[in-house]
Amino acid sequence: MNRLCQIEIDENGLARPTPEIEQERRVAIYDLLEENSFALPPRTERELPRGPYRLHLAIREGRLVFDIATEDGAKAAEFHLSLGPFRQVVKDYFQICESYFDAVKRLPPSQIEAIDMARRGIHNEGASILRERLSGKAEIDTDTARRLFTLICVLHWG
8 A cells, every 4th residue: 555556757847858858758657557565644633545656756946846645646745855955866777877878888787887887876876865855745765866867857857
């Protein structure tokens, strides 16, 4: 019950993604729907509906918005996060991804592996920031945080 069953990305105002970015998004959503851990922690002021949940992810007025509904569409929660803590790690992630995509086309496997290790390290850093920012709002595991961070990067594209 503590999982996401549907994920939508609000594409309003987003630049058209490159094929690589589009592939990253598809893979992240597919992997998230296959396996994730997402729970809304108990609140003293009100009882929250149980999952599974639908997630609508957007950027509105310069903030990252998690709009959460139950499987049947009833509003469960909404929280807005500042994009500031994500800006540098997203920028670093895009730079290393560009290097990785370029390396795959022309470099030997040993160099590709080194770039991929750096890419995973930055990805883990982004996931860690996301888990920290969601503390008290949503409980997610590391793999879910990594995949959601990928989707946050997609929202930053362009």
